[in-house]
Amino acid sequence: MLVLVLDSATPAVTAALGRVEPAAGDRPPTIDGNPWSATILARRATVDARAHGERLAPQIDAVLGEAGAKPGDLGAIVAGIGPGPFTGLRVGLVTATALGDALGIPTYPVCTLDAFAVGRPGRVLVATDARRREIYWACYADGVRLAGPEVSKPVEVAGRAAGLGARQAVGDGALRYADQLDLPVLAEPRFPQPAAMLSLAVRRVGTGAPGEPLIPLYLRRPDTTEPVARKRAAPQ
Amino acid sequence: MTAQPLVLGIETSCDETGVGIVRGHTLLANAVASSVAEHARYGGVVPEVASRAHLEAMVPTVHRALADAEVALADIDAIAVTAGPGLAGALLVGVAAAKAYALAAGKPLYGVNHLAAHVAVDTLEHGALPEPAIALLVSGGHSSLLRVDSLADGIVPLGSTLDDAAGEAYDKVARVLGMGFPGGPAIDRAASEGSVTIAFPRGLTAARDLREHRFDFSFSGLKTAVARWVEARERAGEPVPLAEVSASFQEAVCDVLTAKAVDACRTSGITTLVIGGGVAANSRLRALAAERCARHGIDLRVPRPGLCTDNGAMVAALGSQLVAEGAAPGRLDLPTNSAMRVDVITV
Numbered sequence: 190m191l192v193l194v195l196d197s198a199t200p201a202v203t204a205a206l207g208r209v210e211p212a213a214g215d216r217p218p219t220i221d222g223n224p225w226s227a228t229i230l231a232r233r234a235t236v237d238a239r240a241h242g243e244r245l246a247p248q249i250d251a252v253l254g255e256a257g258a259k260p261g262d263l264g265a266i267v268a269g270i271g272p273g274p275f276t277g278l279r280v281g282l283v284t285a286t287a288l289g290d291a292l293g294i295p296t297y298p299v300c301t302l303d304a305f306a307v308g309r310p311g312r313v314l315v316a317t318d319a320r321r322r323e324i325y326w327a328c329y330a331d332g333v334r335l336a337g338p339e340v341s342k343p344v345e346v347a348g349r350a351a352g353l354g355a356r357q358a359v360g361d362g363a364l365r366y367a368d369q370l371d372l373p374v375l376a377e378p379r380f381p382q383p384a385a386m387l388s389l390a391v392r393r394v395g396t397g398a399p400g401e402p403l404i405p406l407y408l409r410r411p412d413t414t415e416p417v418a419r420k421r422a423a424p425q
Numbered sequence: 426m427t428a429q430p431l432v433l434g435i436e437t438s439c440d441e442t443g444v445g446i447v448r449g450h451t452l453l454a455n456a457v458a459s460s461v462a463e464h465a466r467y468g469g470v471v472p473e474v475a476s477r478a479h480l481e482a483m484v485p486t487v488h489r490a491l492a493d494a495e496v497a498l499a500d501i502d503a504i505a506v507t508a509g510p511g512l513a514g515a516l517l518v519g520v521a522a523a524k525a526y527a528l529a530a531g532k533p534l535y536g537v538n539h540l541a542a543h544v545a546v547d548t549l550e551h552g553a554l555p556e557p558a559i560a561l562l563v564s565g566g567h568s569s570l571l572r573v574d575s576l577a578d579g580i581v582p583l584g585s586t587l588d589d590a591a592g593e594a595y596d597k598v599a600r601v602l603g604m605g606f607p608g609g610p611a612i613d614r615a616a617s618e619g620s621v622t623i624a625f626p627r628g629l630t631a632a633r634d635l636r637e638h639r640f641d642f643s644f645s646g647l648k649t650a651v652a653r654w655v656e657a658r659e660r661a662g663e664p665v666p667l668a669e670v671s672a673s674f675q676e677a678v679c680d681v682l683t684a685k686a687v688d689a690c691r692t693s694g695i696t697t698l699v700i701g702g703g704v705a706a707n708s709r710l711r712a713l714a715a716e717r718c719a720r721h722g723i724d725l726r727v728p729r730p731g732l733c734t735d736n737g738a739m740v741a742a743l744g745s746q747l748v749a750e751g752a753a754p755g756r757l758d759l760p761t762n763s764a765m766r767v768d769v770i771t772v
């Protein structure tokens with residue numbers, strides 16, 4: 190089955206086309222032991238926090254084109270639901286939801302932070318940039334989430350991560366605030382990888398589980414103190 | 426392409442998630458989900474609250490429109506979406522959705538100007554627009570006078586507000602009078618019970634202002650004048666006559682709007698005036714415009730209130746016009762532009 194994988198929860202806007210099949214001789218199971226093989230056939234990513242709205246749809250078109258596939262060939266969509274900066278995150282989620290709706294195929298949410306922990310042994314802190322000098326973070330033991338996702342100041346995360354026994358950190362948020370986290374930070378990956386995202390949903394995709402709504406992990410309430418923009422004088 | 430294109434339009438520039446479907450000039454569906462109730466306690470539209478509501482409402486509103494129109498996505502000839510102007514984050518939700526539907530269904534996509542769509546919606550009620558026409562667009566976000574040589578590719582701005590939009594003035598005055606948000610309907614209602622007894626200022630109508638700002642508007646002075654008048658009453662310990670203040674304020678707004686619109690028609694020799702935007706639902710604006718247009722032989726076109734406020738049908742109506750005139754569709758990387766100029770009709 191062809192699966193579209195999307196994420197827009199970090200400065201990277203990512204689209205990939207994957208294939209999920211039962212594992213067999215030359216198709217190894219996914220790293221976390223599912224009896225399904227997941228392969229990424231094509232991928233595009235642009236690192237530009239302001240380009241999500243413009244780049245995502247052309248990238249979807251490009252990955253389909255590269256594999257010689259049409260939108261109607263897709264069988265499922267896997268989308269990162271964040272946490273992430275709101276505006277970019279919504280671009281990915283409304284795109285995935287509308288595509289799933291138009292094509293009549295299921296959508297499967299994955300936590301964007303979880304993707305960084307796939308196949309990573311030991312205790313790991315995952316952090317992405319939340320702007321306003323904060324990070325979105327979660328802690329994992331052998332790929333299983335122990336704490337998070339939350340949004341906090343890096344110094345607070347350092348304390349929490351130490352308490353949870355984290356030995357290393359990964360993600361662009363961790364790199365950005367490496368000096369405050371007091372942990373060795375992996376240089377890569379900085380952004381969520383489609384293969385890892387697909388593996389997080391491979392069992393749902395493979396078994397044809399019912400699709401789930403893509404509800405964003407905002408983790409912050411809307412800032413209602415910012416200046417009010419347009420106002421209305423119209424009846425509804 | 427067919428002369429009666431079937432077009433789906435998506436609008437998310439402010440707090441309404443609108444999806445409309447038209448065939449040529451015929452309205453088939455106009456589904457709107459509004460987040461206005463969520464903004465009421467802040468006294469204005471909070472962009473992030475609006476954007477979150479758009480994400481939740483987008484796909485259900487598309488479904489509602491398709492069901493109302495009794496068509497399938499596959500039947501649609503083109504998809505149009507508001508690319509600007511409007512709230513940046515809100516625009517992005519609608520444009521991303523439109524791209525996804527266009528991509529999935531293999532349909533041409535048009536990113537269009539919200540203001541031009543406010544003019545185009547009139548074609549759904551009154552048929553093809555005589556060109557050229559003058560358009561007055563008045564809402565919480567805009568107050569503009571335009572010359573429309575062609576809906577598809579020729580809109581020229583004549584003037585706009587230098588400060589508050591007309592609807593914004595209504596909201597601010599309603600707040601002064603303790604009437605809540607949005608202010609337009611509340612003031613219109615109160616005004617119907619009172620008469621015009623207070624001479625509030627008419628911005629940019631003095632001879633020296635007219636030289637430079639003949640077709641521009643200014644409502645912040647009016648808003649301040651109302652606030653001062655009310656404060657003076659309160660200081661004197663006298664009751665504030667809400668109906669009289671509302672009627673007098675409303676008269677000042679509608680007088681300036683209609684006088685300048687009619688002046689724009691007369692100086693250009695154009696005999697069609699279209700009024701659009703949420704404030705076009707105002708009863709006094711409609712009545713005064715009708716009276717003045719009749720006096721000067723101007724054909725006045727004002728769509729019904731449900732089409733004046735932001736909606737998807739207006740976007741579909743403009744899209745239909747563009748398809749019928751053979752305009753080139755946009756690409757999948759078309760941008761949003763929160764400050765899109767009115768003379769840019771498609772992106």
Ligand SMILES: [Zn+2]
Nearest residue numbers: 543564702735
């Ligand atoms: Zn509008």
